[in-house]
Amino acid sequence: MIERSHHDMGGLPAGKVERSEHDYADWERRVDALMVLLSGIKGAQKLLTVDELRKNIETIGPEAYDKMSYYERWVVSITQTMLQRGVITTEELARKMVEVKHRG
Amino acid sequence: MVEAKFQPGDRVKVMKAYPLGHIRTPYYIRGCSGVVERICGAFPNPEELAQMRSGLPAQPLYRVRFSQAEVWPDYRGGRGDTIDVEIFQHWLDKE
Numbered sequence: 001m002i003e004r005s006h007h008d009m010g011g012l013p014a015g016k017v018e019r020s021e022h023d024y025a026d027w028e029r030r031v032d033a034l035m036v037l038l039s040g041i042k043g044a045q046k047l048l049t050v051d052e053l054r055k056n057i058e059t060i061g062p063e064a065y066d067k068m069s070y071y072e073r074w075v076v077s078i079t080q081t082m083l084q085r086g087v088i089t090t091e092e093l094a095r096k097m098v099e100v101k102h103r104g
Numbered sequence: 105m106v107e108a109k110f111q112p113g114d115r116v117k118v119m120k121a122y123p124l125g126h127i128r129t130p131y132y133i134r135g136c137s138g139v140v141e142r143i144c145g146a147f148p149n150p151e152e153l154a155q156m157r158s159g160l161p162a163q164p165l166y167r168v169r170f171s172q173a174e175v176w177p178d179y180r181g182g183r184g185d186t187i188d189v190e191i192f193q194h195w196l197d198k199e
Binding site for chain 2: 001003004005008010011049051052054055058084085
């Protein structure tokens with residue numbers, strides 16, 4: 001039984017804190033906007049809670065977790081949540097991913 | 105809303121447990137003892153919200169103050185240093 005989840009790293013040795021601000025790529029801004037819209041802010045239907053987002057980030061495997069950037073974890077988690085809630089099916093996701101890949 | 109069991113000044117002990125799921129009680133503070141600094145309010149239980157349930161009734165949330173030297177065995181800062189952690193009531197027992 002693993003007592004400490006990979007993300008729960010408070011107190012462990014870590015690298016230097018990077019304090020400089022950095023710019024965000026367009027796709028990162030879109031992921032952020034997606035999260036806001038799915039959270040039901042501004043009266044839209046609530047399709048996701050921040051707690052579900054966290055749960056699905058925390059269940060990403062340790063190796064993948066370390067490799068992914070902040071918004072990569074978000075997009076994986078948002079997708080997982082939409083599958084769990086039945087907003088999208090795996091088939092729809094798979095077909096869309098193939099379609100996007102072929103856009104070139 | 106679940107009634108608040110603790111008041112500022114009460115000594116409490118954080119449950120030393122490692123359940124699955126989304127947990128807001130950090131690993132490093134589990135099993136530690138501290139003093140309630142304030143009641144922050146009551147909020148739907150995030151552990152339940154994470155599993156697509158309502159999280160109701162709302163759980164009281166406390167700000168609990170711990171001695172740094174007790175939390176970290178190798179702490180080298182001042183003896184009076186403290187750390188505040190916000191912890192939901194269901195993770196706390198009276199000490």
